[in-house]
Every structure is written in C-alpha cells, then in structure tokens.
Amino acid sequence: MRDPRPLLVFDSGIGGLSVLRPLRALLPTAPIVYVADSAGYPYGTKNAAEIEARVPALLGRLAERFDPELIVIACNTASTIALDVVRAALDLPIVGTVPAIKPAAAVSQTRAIGVLGTEATVRQPYVDRLAAEFAADCTVVRHGSAELVDLAEAKLRGERTDPAAFARILDALYASEGGARIDTIVLACTHFPLVEDELAAASARPIRFVDGKEGIARRTAWLTRDHVWPAEAPEGRAVFTGRTTAIEPYRTGLAAFGLTRVETL
Numbered sequence: 001m002r003d004p005r006p007l008l009v010f011d012s013g014i015g016g017l018s019v020l021r022p023l024r025a026l027l028p029t030a031p032i033v034y035v036a037d038s039a040g041y042p043y044g045t046k047n048a049a050e051i052e053a054r055v056p057a058l059l060g061r062l063a064e065r066f067d068p069e070l071i072v073i074a075c076n077t078a079s080t081i082a083l084d085v086v087r088a089a090l091d092l093p094i095v096g097t098v099p100a101i102k103p104a105a106a107v108s109q110t111r112a113i114g115v116l117g118t119e120a121t122v123r124q125p126y127v128d129r130l131a132a133e134f135a136a137d138c139t140v141v142r143h144g145s146a147e148l149v150d151l152a153e154a155k156l157r158g159e160r161t162d163p164a165a166f167a168r169i170l171d172a173l174y175a176s177e178g179g180a181r182i183d184t185i186v187l188a189c190t191h192f193p194l195v196e197d198e199l200a201a202a203s204a205r206p207i208r209f210v211d212g213k214e215g216i217a218r219r220t221a222w223l224t225r226d227h228v229w230p231a232e233a234p235e236g237r238a239v240f241t242g243r244t245t246a247i248e249p250y251r252t253g254l255a256a257f258g259l260t261r262v263e264t265l
C-alpha cells in the first residue's frame with residue numbers, strides 16, 4: 001500500500017506553525033510536510049508581482065514532489081496576493097489564510113480595529129474588500145511590520161527578544177490615525193500569533209488579539225473529512241527551500257511542533 005498523502009503546510013518561514021498547532025489538534029495522525037520558503041524569506045517586503053511569480057511556481061514543484069492531499073497556504077501575504085492564481089494552477093484543494101477582519105468586527109466594542117500584518121499584506125486590495133464587506137462600520141487601521149516577523153523567527157530559534165521592540169510596533173499602530181480607539185487587533189501574519197504573549201505583555205493598554213488559525217484548521221479537517229488517516233502519526237517533516245539558511249537553531253523549536261525530521265530542498 002502506498003504511503004498516505006500528507007497535508008502540506010506552507011509559509012515563507014516558521015509562521016505557519018501557528019496554524020499547524022490547531023491543525024494537529026483536529027487531525028492528530030495526518031502526515032505533515034511543513035515547508036518554509038527560506039530561500040524566498042521574507043515575503044512581506046516583496047511586491048505583489050514577485051509573490052505572484054514565486055508562490056504558484058514553487059507550490060507546483062512542491063505538489064509534484066510531496067503529492068499532498070491538500071495544501072494550506074499558512075501565510076497571509078501569499079494568500080492575499082496569490083491564492084486565486086495558485087488555485088487556478090493546481091488541481092488539488094488549497095486552503096488560504098486571510099486577515100481575520102470579520103471575526104474582529106464581530107467583537108470590537110469601539111468599532112476600531114487594528115490590522116497588524118506584513119507591509120505587503122496591509123496594502124492589498126484584498127484587505128480593502130474584507131474591510132468593506134465585514135467591517136464597514138469600523139475604522140480599520142493598518143500597520144505593516146517586517147521586524148515583528150523577524151522577532152517571531154528569533155523566538156523560535158530560542159533567542160531572547162526585546163520587550164521594547166514589541167511595544168514600539170504596537171505604539172506605531174496606536175499612533176496611526178484612528179489608532180487611539182482600537183480595542184481589537186487582527187494578527188494578519190501567521191508569524192504573529194507565535195509572539196502573541198509578548199505583544200500582550202508589551203501593549204500600553206488591554207487589547208484583544210484575533211486571528212484565523214482555528215478556522216483554517218476546521219476548514220482543512222472538513223475538506224479532508226472522507227480521508228482515512230493512519231492510526232499513528234508519522235514523523236513530521238520540516239522542509240526549508242534555502243540551503244543557505246542555518247537550520248540547526250530551528251531544530252528544537254520545530255520539534256516542539258512535532259516536526260522532528262528537518263531537511264533542505
């Protein structure tokens with residue numbers, strides 16, 4: 001019998017691990033191939049044309065190599081720019097990750113929502129559409145931070161991060177026009193839930209953080225509901241696309257997410 005086909009979870013770096021955790025809770029024995037496009041990291045400082053050129057081509061190659069049951073694009077930047085192109089190019093289910101503006105609008109009391117993402121994500125028309133459709137009566141304040149992505153990567157490598165850095169990033173959001181009223185922040189980059197505790201501790205005022213990871217896990221479980229998974233979880237694989245990335249510092253952090261086999265393409 002052939003090996004069961006895996007779920008392929010994809011991000012530019014380790015951000016998709018925030019999605020992997022609830023996914024594992026729902027599908028504990030599903031084989032996982034986690035791909036970090038370290039050769040293309042970071043995505044958030046690239047323009048839409050670069051992402052549109054890179055992501056569908058790379059996912060096509062990964063689909064051929066790993067023959068996944070389904071791909072989770074656990075990256076807001078890639079999803080808000082390239083989800084439609086990827087879906088058109090690949091003949092398998094693709095679950096994307098888009099900023100959780102709808103759930104944030106459902107809970108905001110002040111009707112002022114912060115969207116904290118990468119620089120690329122926060123300027124996407126996709127975000128305009130989500131805001132118009134689901135948060136028309138809210139002020140939606142956006143802030144892009146590449147530094148916060150790097151901080152999440154550093155944390156996973158076991159490095160110390162500076163609380164003042166998190167405070168500075170939040171303060172920039174609060175200082176934007178309309179920012180003083182924000183009571184809810186959408187973590188619109190999958191790296192950011194991995195540093196949610198640090199953000200909460202650094203915030204100048206109490207704030208609610210919202211993201212879409214649980215919904216992505218539920219959607220994936222639903223789309224694979226007829227699939228028979230193995231009785232026991234096979235070893236989780238983490239694959240880096242760039243040979244130049246030093247993968248050693250990531251090993252312990254990846255193992256905490258069940259990814260004990262680490263390799264580079």
Ligand code: DGL
Nearest residue numbers: 012015043044076077190
């Ligand atoms: N984790 C990614 C996202 O959700 C992108 C981080 C980056 O490469 O800039 O947007």
